[in-house]
Amino acid sequence: MCHCKCCDESEEENSFWGDVCFYMEENKCDKETAMKAVEPFYIKHGDVHK
Numbered sequence: 236m237c238h239c240k241c242c243d244e245s246e247e248e249n250s251f252w253g254d255v256c257f258y259m260e261e262n263k264c265d266k267e268t269a270m271k272a273v274e275p276f277y278i279k280h281g282d283v284h285k
Contacts, residue, residue, distance in 0.1 A: 251277055 251273065258269040 254273045254276075255266065255269045258264070258273055259266060262269070262272075
């Protein structure tokens with residue numbers, strides 16, 4: 236579940252965007268960088284983000 240206001244995606248995508256938001260906060264980076272860092276984990280598990 237997303238814990239921030241940076242996303243308004245559907246429920247199914249909350250885990251992806253939640254992780255992106257968390258990564259942004261932890262690493263003080265932008266959304267683009269966070270998405271590139273988080274995405275491989277979802278692709279690897281077959282849960283491809285669209």
